[in-house]
Amino acid sequence: MGKYIPKYPLIWQKDDFFIKIFTSIPNLATGILMTTKNDKFVIDPGDGILRYLTNEIGPKKILEINDIFISHGHHDHVGGLWSYLTYLSVMKKQKPLNIYYPKGCIEIISIHNAFQQVYSHELTYQIKLIEIDDPVTLMCNSLKIEPFKVKHSEITKEGIIEYIPSLGFKFIYDGKSICYGGDTAYCETLVEKSQGADLAIIEAGAEDEEETELHMTQKQAIEIGKTAKEYFLVHVPE
Secondary structure (H helix, E strand, C coil): CCCCCCCCCEEEEECCEEEEEEEEECCCEEEEEEECCCCEEEECCCCCHHHHHHHHHCHHHHCCCCEEECCCCCHHHHCCHHHHHHHHHHCCCCCCEEEEEECCCHHHHHHHHHHHHHHCCCCCCCEEEEEECCCCCEEECCEEEEEEECCCEEECCCCCEEECCCEEEEEEECCEEEEECCCCCCCHHHHHHHCCCCEEEEECCCCCCCCCCCCCCHHHHHHHHCCCCCEEEECCCC
16 A cells, blocks of 8 residues: 555535644644634644644634644644744733643643743733543533543653653534544544544554554554544654
8 A cells, every 4th residue: 555645734624613734744743723613723733833823714813712732742743832822922812721731741831831931921811721631521612522542652762662641632513523633553542532423533653554652554544534434644754
């Protein structure tokens, strides 16, 4: 099987439920916008997210985004967060910004603490960190969110595989659902949450088709994706 390379952006829409994956390239950036009839959400604000959102919805509507969902703390998924937070302050955002992230994600905590230290004297909005550990169901107006743990890891400089705090999210709105797995090796929670979803967004980040503890192969990702009504493969090495 030849290597499949996604052509970004990837766009999916059913009635008022919309998602646009601007990009999802390993070691570079992931950035996603999801919208319902009345609300907008950011998923994994990697480098460039501010430019993508400005081009997509414009500066004023960026201020209407009150919820960000973080799958994990690797730089290609949170690299645009600092500039995004700064922009909201410059543009005088008033409503609080909620950041949902996996418990133990030191990158988000560090970014937040450093940002508060630099800009607390001029912030016009409150940043609320919402740490997710145990299974929980969240509601953001009419959007239901079911976070779930996934199996993501990295290799330390000593060559040891180390698991890191990581989440997938199932978003449910008006009878339709989107399952976003984030970065993960094969895991049963992703299999369960993807089954029957209207859209499954599945990473296929393995360099080849040999199974690893780091990322899924395209074969694994496709097998999971086919259990949903539609699927996108993302995080595919170029």
